[in-house]
Amino acid sequence: MQRTRGTYMLILTLTAGLLVFSFVTSAGDLGSFGTTLLSGLFLGALYFLVASGLSIIFGLMDILNFAQGAYFMIGAYVTYSLFHMDALKGIDVNLRFPLGVLAGTIIGGLLGAVLERGLLRPLYARPIFQLVLTFGVAIVFGEALKAIWGTEGYGWSTVTSFGIHQSQFEIFGRQFGSYRLFVVAVGVALIVLIGLLLQRTRIGIIIRAGVEDSEMVEALGINVRAVFTMVFTLGCAVAAFGGAIAAPFLGANLGMGNAFLLPAIAVVVLGGLGSYMGTAVGSFMVGLAVAVVARFASEFLNQTVWASITPMLLLILILLLRPSGLFGKESR
Amino acid sequence: MQSIQTLPRWRRVLQSNWLYLAVLVFLIVFPHLVGWITGDSPFGVGGRPRGQSVFWQSVFIEVFILTILTMSYNLIFGFTGVISFGHALFFGLGGYILGLVLQMTDLGPEIGLVVGGVIGVIVCGLLGFLMGLVSLRLRGVYFAIFTLAIAEMFFIYIGRWPLTNAEDGFALNNIPELLNSTRNRLTYYYVALVLVILTFLFIRRLINSPTGKVLLAIRENENRAQAIGYNTLTFKLVAITLAGMMAAGAGMLHVILNKKVGPETLGLTYTVDPLLMTIIGGVGTHAGPIIGTAGLHLSERVFNREFIIGSTTINIGQNWSLILGIVFIVVVLVFPQGVVGTWARWRQRRRAARAPTESGRSG
Numbered sequence: 001m002q003r004t005r006g007t008y009m010l011i012l013t014l015t016a017g018l019l020v021f022s023f024v025t026s027a028g029d030l031g032s033f034g035t036t037l038l039s040g041l042f043l044g045a046l047y048f049l050v051a052s053g054l055s056i057i058f059g060l061m062d063i064l065n066f067a068q069g070a071y072f073m074i075g076a077y078v079t080y081s082l083f084h085m086d087a088l089k090g091i092d093v094n095l096r097f098p099l100g101v102l103a104g105t106i107i108g109g110l111l112g113a114v115l116e117r118g119l120l121r122p123l124y125a126r127p128i129f130q131l132v133l134t135f136g137v138a139i140v141f142g143e144a145l146k147a148i149w150g151t152e153g154y155g156w157s158t159v160t161s162f163g164i165h166q167s168q169f170e171i172f173g174r175q176f177g178s179y180r181l182f183v184v185a186v187g188v189a190l191i192v193l194i195g196l197l198l199q200r201t202r203i204g205i206i207i208r209a210g211v212e213d214s215e216m217v218e219a220l221g222i223n224v225r226a227v228f229t230m231v232f233t234l235g236c237a238v239a240a241f242g243g244a245i246a247a248p249f250l251g252a253n254l255g256m257g258n259a260f261l262l263p264a265i266a267v268v269v270l271g272g273l274g275s276y277m278g279t280a281v282g283s284f285m286v287g288l289a290v291a292v293v294a295r296f297a298s299e300f301l302n303q304t305v306w307a308s309i310t311p312m313l314l315l316i317l318i319l320l321l322r323p324s325g326l327f328g329k330e331s332r
Numbered sequence: 333m334q335s336i337q338t339l340p341r342w343r344r345v346l347q348s349n350w351l352y353l354a355v356l357v358f359l360i361v362f363p364h365l366v367g368w369i370t371g372d373s374p375f376g377v378g379g380r381p382r383g384q385s386v387f388w389q390s391v392f393i394e395v396f397i398l399t400i401l402t403m404s405y406n407l408i409f410g411f412t413g414v415i416s417f418g419h420a421l422f423f424g425l426g427g428y429i430l431g432l433v434l435q436m437t438d439l440g441p442e443i444g445l446v447v448g449g450v451i452g453v454i455v456c457g458l459l460g461f462l463m464g465l466v467s468l469r470l471r472g473v474y475f476a477i478f479t480l481a482i483a484e485m486f487f488i489y490i491g492r493w494p495l496t497n498a499e500d501g502f503a504l505n506n507i508p509e510l511l512n513s514t515r516n517r518l519t520y521y522y523v524a525l526v527l528v529i530l531t532f533l534f535i536r537r538l539i540n541s542p543t544g545k546v547l548l549a550i551r552e553n554e555n556r557a558q559a560i561g562y563n564t565l566t567f568k569l570v571a572i573t574l575a576g577m578m579a580a581g582a583g584m585l586h587v588i589l590n591k592k593v594g595p596e597t598l599g600l601t602y603t604v605d606p607l608l609m610t611i612i613g614g615v616g617t618h619a620g621p622i623i624g625t626a627g628l629h630l631s632e633r634v635f636n637r638e639f640i641i642g643s644t645t646i647n648i649g650q651n652w653s654l655i656l657g658i659v660f661i662v663v664v665l666v667f668p669q670g671v672v673g674t675w676a677r678w679r680q681r682r683r684a685a686r687a688p689t690e691s692g693r694s695g
Contacts, residue, residue, distance in 0.1 A: 064473050064476070119665060129668060147654055262484055309488050312485035316466075316478070
């Protein structure tokens with residue numbers, strides 16, 4: 001209990017510190033502060049979508065899925081190209097986007113199932129090869145995307161877009177795109193949804209028990225392998241969904257995979273490997289940290305590079321200071 | 333036939349290493365052989381690096397460099413069982429440090445090479461040591477995460493570092509004349525070859541030493557090695573420090589060959605390549621890295637062009653990485669022992685199948 005209370009205090013202190021730092025350095029300009037906050041929450045929501053699968057898969061099966069970033073990319077590419085496909089131009093834009101997201105998510109999930117069923121299952125006896133294999137799969141996916149869509153990235157044009165992507169709202173005397181807020185809302189909704197799934201359903205109980213001790217769950221007569229496949233599929237589908245809803249804002253490019261995989265890994269380590277609560281909280285903390293540093297670095301240091309390496313610096317700091325993460329058990 | 337123990341020492345060495353020695357002899361005469369067949373001098377045509385022999389020398393120098401990198405990766409991945417996703421860091425950083433010392437100081441090419449080389453190797457060894465110190469006490473996956481993060485961080489940062497011309501990198505023109513790969517490529521070929529041999533012998537000696545035995549024990553079962561009383565962290569740190577130093581050396585050879593230092597040497601390619609080559613060649617074997625590197629690099633040279641089959645043109649080179657990735661996945665799933673391991677197992681099985689008939693004949 002003592003430790004939990006300390007953890008909450010730590011989270012509050014760190015978050016408050018980030019916000020105060022951001023507020024002070026934006027010199028009382030509420031609009032600029034609002035931008036930082038919104039982009040932090042936006043990144044946090046996307047990090048969560050990549051990290052949640054990473055974390056649950058790790059907790060349950062002891063596999064750190066290095067291909068998770070590739071699934072994010074697949075979601076973005078599929079949604080982008082379906083939305084901009086000439087053959088589908090007849091469908092109303094407000095319907096075409098959800099359809100694209102759905103297709104991206106389903107394709108991501110299917111590829112996830114293929115990866116777990118076909119490639120990882122034969123290797124459960126050799127964990128080091130599983131790690132190597134997911135790394136190899138990430139490369140294959142990246143190369144396949146390159147072969148299909150080319151090396152040039154795509155930006156989502158705002159001209160032929162759908163309702164929420166174009167609309168804006170105003171706070172602190174500044175215009176913000178509603179789309180980022182929409183992504184944040186979707187992220188929060190998914191945190192609640194996955195949380196309820198884990199807490200309130202039978203399958204959720206099995207997953208949580210599996211995180212504690214999957215051999216014991218198997219001994220109780222539950223087909224853990226089937227649960228593995230399901231969790232892996234869902235984890236990849238959620239990552240692909242993240243890429244899909246990020247596409248209207250970030251477009252689709254080959255750098256996305258690593259740009260979201262590494263922060264997601266930082267999130268998972270910060271939250272504590274396998275802890276759902278930690279992943280949810282950690283996502284927004286890392287998102288805020290990246291946004292605050294990005295703002296500060298571009299405004300005062302005139303060097304945007306710091307924003308890109310913030311997740312790695314965070315990861316290093318966490319491993320140095322608190323390797324078990326916020327909510328993790330003492331991991332060794 | 334004489335029993336192997338009673339043979340004189342040199343015959344024993346010869347008998348157990350004849351294949352390596354044959355390859356070595358081939359590599360020594362190779363530039364001259366190509367020169368003799370094609371009629372192009374191995375020293376270049378008209379004082380300039382032209383002709384088949386010189387071309388193939390540069391291909392083989394690249395193989396040598398990648399072999400050193402792969403052997404160093406095999407030391408930690410194959411022999412110690414620790415997986416790193418950031419080996420390119422040492423490769424690239426070694427090249428960068430040497431390049432900076434050569435270009436930014438006025439020590440002169442020769443002294444600059446020695447000073448830069450020593451600093452680069454020490455820095456990379458130290459970096460490997462520190463990275464291991466932080467992450468190796470935790471579960472194995474943390475080291476993979478940590479190395480990936482640090483390598484990616486350096487890649488992004490140096491790719492935008494104004495001092496080294498960000499993503500363009502900078503050219504090296506302050507190289508000792510003897511190692512100038514344009515004018516003295518044959519010399520460079522032999523220098524690289526000697527370094528490959530030294531690395532190979534060093535790793536083999538290390539693995540056959542008591543320290544190496546502990547490394548192998550860690551790979552097989554770390555808990556047990558710890559229970560026997562070894563401080564496994566120390567041994568893993570030794571392996572990672574040495575691997576980092578060797579990879580730095582390979583990176584230096586690479587920048588001297590290309591006379592250019594660029595951030596692509598820090599990129600994921602130079603982590604993925606040694607990983608692929610180790611696994612395809614044979615994890616934890618001495619010949620594996622050599623076979624894997626030579627096989628992959630040479631086949632890339634052969635296939636990296638357009639093929640015309642019937643009326644369709646297929647450009648394999650464009651999708652080379654994709655093919656390589658798929659091959660890699662197949663190898664991990666089907667032949668996790670790689671070429672060397674699978675071959676050894678096949679031979680063993682054949683010998684086992686033949687043994688009863690032979691004893692039956694004699695009896």
